[in-house]
Amino acid sequence: MTRRIWLSIMAGIFVLAMMASPVAVGADKEVTITFWHGWSGARHPLVRGILDRFEAEHPGIKVVDQLVPVAQLTDKLVVGWTTGVGPDVAMLDFPRQLAFGADGYLLPLEPLAEKDGTPIKELIYPSVAEMILWDGTTYYLPQLIDADFLYYNGDMFAQAGLDPTSPPKTHSELREVAKTLTRYSSGGQIDVLGLDVLSHGSLNYFNFKAYLDQYARAFVDASRRTVFPDFETTVDVAEWMLDLAADITGDAAAGPSFVQANGGWLQAFLNAKTAMHTSFDYVYFQVKAQNAEHPIGIAVRPHPDDQPYRTTTTPSWGYGISQSTHHPEAAWKLLKWLSATPEGGGEFVRSQSRLSTSAEINGDPVNFEVNPYWPVFIQAVEQSGFWGYRSYGNLEPQFQSLIAEAFNEAARGSQSISSGLLNVRGQLQAQLDQWWSERQ
Numbered sequence: 001m002t003r004r005i006w007l008s009i010m011a012g013i014f015v016l017a018m019m020a021s022p023v024a025v026g027a028d029k030e031v032t033i034t035f036w037h038g039w040s041g042a043r044h045p046l047v048r049g050i051l052d053r054f055e056a057e058h059p060g061i062k063v064v065d066q067l068v069p070v071a072q073l074t075d076k077l078v079v080g081w082t083t084g085v086g087p088d089v090a091m092l093d094f095p096r097q098l099a100f101g102a103d104g105y106l107l108p109l110e111p112l113a114e115k116d117g118t119p120i121k122e123l124i125y126p127s128v129a130e131m132i133l134w135d136g137t138t139y140y141l142p143q144l145i146d147a148d149f150l151y152y153n154g155d156m157f158a159q160a161g162l163d164p165t166s167p168p169k170t171h172s173e174l175r176e177v178a179k180t181l182t183r184y185s186s187g188g189q190i191d192v193l194g195l196d197v198l199s200h201g202s203l204n205y206f207n208f209k210a211y212l213d214q215y216a217r218a219f220v221d222a223s224r225r226t227v228f229p230d231f232e233t234t235v236d237v238a239e240w241m242l243d244l245a246a247d248i249t250g251d252a253a254a255g256p257s258f259v260q261a262n263g264g265w266l267q268a269f270l271n272a273k274t275a276m277h278t279s280f281d282y283v284y285f286q287v288k289a290q291n292a293e294h295p296i297g298i299a300v301r302p303h304p305d306d307q308p309y310r311t312t313t314t315p316s317w318g319y320g321i322s323q324s325t326h327h328p329e330a331a332w333k334l335l336k337w338l339s340a341t342p343e344g345g346g347e348f349v350r351s352q353s354r355l356s357t358s359a360e361i362n363g364d365p366v367n368f369e370v371n372p373y374w375p376v377f378i379q380a381v382e383q384s385g386f387w388g389y390r391s392y393g394n395l396e397p398q399f400q401s402l403i404a405e406a407f408n409e410a411a412r413g414s415q416s417i418s419s420g421l422l423n424v425r426g427q428l429q430a431q432l433d434q435w436w437s438e439r440q
Contacts, residue, residue, distance in 0.1 A: 030060055030061070030062055031060060031061050031062070031327045032061075032062045032063075032064060032327075033061060033062070033063050033064070033089060033325075033327060033330055033331055033334055034064050034087040034088045034089070035063050035064065035066070035088065035089045035090070035334065036065075036066050036073065036076070036077065036080075036087040036089075036090045037066075037067065037068070037090070037091035038067070038068055038069060038073050038091055039067070040067060040069070040070075042289075043348075043352075044067055046348065046351055047065065048065065050337075050343075050344050050347055050348060051065055053344070054337045054338075054344060057337075057343070058330075058337075061330045061333065061334070063334060066087070073091065077090055077100070081105045081322055081324065086324070087322060088321065088322055088327060088331045089319055089322070089325075089331050090319065090320055090322065091317060091318075091319055092140050092319065092320045093316060093317055093318075093396075094132065094142065094315040094316060094318070095389075095391050095392065095393065095394065095395070095396040097139055097140040097320055098132075098134050098139075098392065098393055098394075099394035099435075100139065100320065101134045101137065101139030101320075102134055102135075102393070103439075104323060105322065105323055106139040106140065106320045106321060106322065106323060107139070107320075107321040107322065107323050107328060107331075108139065109137075109138045109139065109140075109141065109321070109332070109335070110138055112321075112328060112329065112332040113138075113332070116329075116332065116336075118336065120141070123339070123357075123358065124142065124357040124358055125145075125359060125381075127313075127384070128145060128315055128357050130386075131315060132315050139320055141318050141319055141320075141335050141336070141338075141339040141340065142315035142316060142317065142318030142339065142357045143317055143338055143345050143348065143356065144315075144316040144317050144318070144349065144354055144355065145313045145314060145315055145316060145357050146280045146281065146282075146314045146315075146316045146355075147280065147281050147311060147313045147355055147380040147381060147384065148206075148279070148301050148311055148380070149279070149280070149281065149283070149298050149299065149300060149377075149380065150167060150168070150174075150277075150278050150298070150300065150301050150302060151269065151276065151277045151278070151279065151283050151287070151297070152164075152167055152276045152277075152296070152298075152299070153269070153272060153275050153276075153295055153297070154296070154297045155272075155295040156181060156192070156272060156275045156295075157181070157297070160180050162177060162181075164295075164297055167299040167302075168299075169299075169302055170302050170303060170304070170305045171302055171305055173302060174195065174244075174276075174302040175244055175247060175248075177194065177195075178195035178244075178248045179247065179248055180194065181194035181275040181276065182194035182249065182275075190249060190254060190255075191273075192272070192273060192275060193248070193249070193258050193259065193268070193273065193274045193275070194248055194274075194276060195244075195248060195255075195274070195276040195277070195278075196255055196256075196265055196268065196276075196277055197241055197244050197245040197248065197255060198241065198245045198252065198253075198255055198256050198407055198411055199255055199258075199259035199265050199268075199274075204403060204404045204407050205219075205390070205400050205403035205404060206280070206390070207241075207278060207279075208237070208241065208403060208407070209312075209390045210278065210301060210312075211237050211240070211241060211301075212233070212234060212237050213310055213311055213312045213385075213387065214304055214307055214310050214311075215233050215237065215304070215307060216310060216385065216387045217229070217233050217237075217387055217388070218312075218387045218389055218390065219234075219388065219389065219390050219391060219399065220388050220389040220390070220391060220392045220432070221388045221389075222387070222388050222389075224389060224392050225432070226429070227428045227429045227432055228421065228425045229388065231421070231425065234421060235417065235421055238406075238407070238421060239417055241407075242407070242410055242411060252410070252411040253411040253412050256408075256411065258273075259273075262274075265277060266283075266286060266290075269287065270287060270290055270291055270294065278301055281353070281355050281377055282352065282354055284296065284353050284371060285353045285354065288353075297373075298373035298377075299376060300380055309383060310383070310385055311384050312384050312385060312386060312387070313380065313384040314390060318339055318357070319334075319338050320335075321335060339357065339358070340356075340357065340358045341361075342360065342361055342364060345361060346358070346361040346364060349361060350364065350370060353367070353370055353374070355377055362377075362378060362381065392432060392435070393432070393435045395428065395435060398428060398431060402424045402428060403424060405420075406420030406421055406423070406424050407420075
């Protein structure tokens with residue numbers, strides 16, 4: 001008997017038992033919910049404060065949280081849930097929750113939502129609710145969504161004779177502005193890089209996916225079966241990125257080397273060594289947390305000259321309930337609090353100027369006061385679309401590493417990006433096929 005079949009049988013027994021004898025949260029007996037998460041640093045006391053308010057609002061429910069390093073979280077959850085010592089509620093990211101749901105580790109959320117009278121599509125954006133389904137079932141509630149933006153240094157724009165209130169809107173404008181902002185020392189070395197096109201390391205695939213989104217294409221198609229479904233467009237976009245990087249500095253590999261020598265993308269941007277950077281909504285919080293006076297500007301990512309503006313908002317970190325929990329109703333209350341209530345998830349995203357999966361939370365006037373660029377964030381959410389997935393199942397690390405290596409080799413000139421991506425497609429397709437075959 002395979003592990004998946006065993007888990008499915010145990011899940012069925014558990015659901016039947018819960019239907020026969022539902023566990024309610026009573027005032028006469030305290031229920032303890034164990035909760036594993038990876039919110040480290042300053043975010044740990046923030047989360048604990050949110051949990052304290054949850055306990056105050058829900059007498060009879062106690063939450064014991066445990067901080068687990070994000071890099072170890074997936075492995076620890078597998079071991080914990082397989083051996084029966086895992087948490088009731090766990091922090092999960094979008095791709096891995098699909099694997100956990102498919103493998104029987106997580107409790108379906110629809111029955112709990114229906115019993116509670118709060119349909120999932122009313123808690124979070126309906127488009128996000130559709131995206132997170134596994135075979136018609138929801139296994140986690142995302143707390144955050146990732147949207148993509150252009151970040152720029154307004155002072156450096158002004159010093160170069162550019163208008164900080166008018167950032168580039170198209171690819172051709174982006175190219176010209178990046179070249180204008182790039183500066184060289186008297187010895188001919190890069191002193192300021194206008195745009196770090198390829199300086200994202202293993203996260204290059206996020207940048208690549210964002211540019212591919214602009215052509216309404218994805219790494220994995222909507223059926224979740226095919227890697228690089230439009231291979232020609234995928235290669236065209238990658239070649240454009242490499243050409244842009246080479247046009248800015250004369251050498252596609254020069255930008256990444258410069259950014260690495262200046263402490264990585266964040267330090268380079270903070271120290272005015274890079275003038276523009278493209279990334280997710282959390283960058284605003286990261287920059288302001290280290291330098292509240294940084295002259296940061298934010299705009300939607302410039303689009304291809306022959307295409308309208310397009311972007312995708314992707315579910316990010318959220319929370320799921322263990323299939324083996326003895327307190328599903330209490331766990332569901334915690335999930336809602338963490339993901340979709342102004343007092344819980346709202347407090348978390350407001351403190352970091354990040355986007356929530358809840359339209360109610362994003363519409364809070366406080367967000368517009370904390371972040372002057374919040375209207376830009378909302379524009380990205382309202383104009384986003386869905387054309388497929390950036391990865392699937394538990395294969396995101398493989399997508400990241402293989403795509404990053406293909407770009408690195410192409411920038412160094414050791415192989416064409418077309419050949420590199422062809423090899424990437426072959427490897428990832430084989431792994432995706434294997435992932436599906438194990439779940440038939």
